[in-house]
Amino acid sequence: MRNQAASPASERRSEKVSSLVAREIVRDIAARGLGPGDTLEPESEMMQRYQVARASLREALRILEVHGLIRMKPGPGGGPVVSDVDSREFGRTMTLFLQAKGIRFSELVEARLIIEPLAARLAATRHDPADNDDLRRIVQEGLDAEGDAQWLAASNAFHAKVMSMAGNGLIDLFARALKDIFTERASSVYVARRRGHVRRTHAEIADAIIDGDADVAEELMRAHMEEYVRTVGRREPQLMGEIVDWR
Template identity: 25%
Template sequence: MPNTTDSRFSAVARPRKPRLSETITEQIEQMIVAGQLRPGDALPSERDLAKDLGVSRPSLREALLLLESRGLVQARRGGGYGVTDITGPIITDPLVHLLQRHPSTVDDVLELRHGLECVAASFAAIRATDADAKRLREMSAQMRKRRREREPLEDADLDVDFHMAVAEASHNVALVHVMRGIFNLMRSNMMRSREVLYRQSGNIALLDDQHVEIVKAIVARDPVAARNAANLHLSFIQTSLREIGQPVAAKKRSRRSATKA
């Protein structure tokens, strides 16, 4: 029988036994993926972390250096490591400024938020932990306390943090990445929206109540109710802006509808 060996190929190397540091790395990576370690979280001291994991400090140190090389953790000023924000904004500030100068785009951003946040609320109702639920309740309560302040900028910060918390409670890494990617865009959109909505004082209480309903549905583990609550919240904002202060957006929609017709 003729020899059919192809000289271009060589025997596959047998996989070597993983080093302990690689196992540590995988475990910490999994904690980041699962949301147990959030962007900005400080890791315990090397001594404490080694004790918690039941490993030697040299193996842990090697794992931390590997995680740092992958951009997942970074050395903190003063010592120790923190989790890197790997899902930082991907929408550039120049684009945010461009959209700010064109009021008609507020409606476009709301349409984008509508799709993302309804999905986020639904998954959050299925997967939120007790800690997630507590965090959402506290955030909605904080917004209600500010009801008399009427500061669009500060309220927009709280608003975007709340909706990001809902996304994080979904424990869907891809969804959180996209939401964080448009963080600056959302913040700008919320500030502009609140500036308009605050022209009618009753809207503030309605917005707060809508946030509470989203939280209630998530805490009740009801994904349909959570999706509906998020849908009602964003639909209310869109409708109110078109009626109160966004005639350009309304006209743009009309032109699109006429073109399709």
């Protein structure tokens, strides 16, 4: 009986088809305005839409699932469901390449020291005034926070809000992903120490952004980030020399 195993060449062709179909699915999701929680068509309809065999379609969906763009809902009425585009998923994919390139945490931190002050400057320059009340609310939540969990949530929300107010979706996504990668490894920093100082700093940065003072907003954010890096360096000196690992 002839060996039915696929040759390396045919496997490469199959992978090529699945990659192309994955791109088509992403384009269709964007073109149709589908959002988190929306369900894609049943498998039989997708096979017809993309003119592809079941194996290649399933591999295409698996590619998107691995990258966090869809999730597979089990059971009757299940199937591929659009996921929320999350900076954590983007960061998880990024760490694969960072580890392969031998990027160290010190380099990641340097990138954050460039991007986040720039985001604060852009937020002060071009933010939508409708966001001011939301920024004030987040700062107040930080002032009122009790316990580590509430404080960390409020602090993360503050940085995320500033980055979103910069008005550049790519900077927002990239900066959040870098923050997610780093804080996952250094989550204990600032939980119990100098919390009052950080609260005041967040409030000052928010005031500068709301007032449209780009120079002050950038300067304050840079000083804030530099202090954070120094604190990490003292408490976790080994971290900065480590290579970012894929998680």
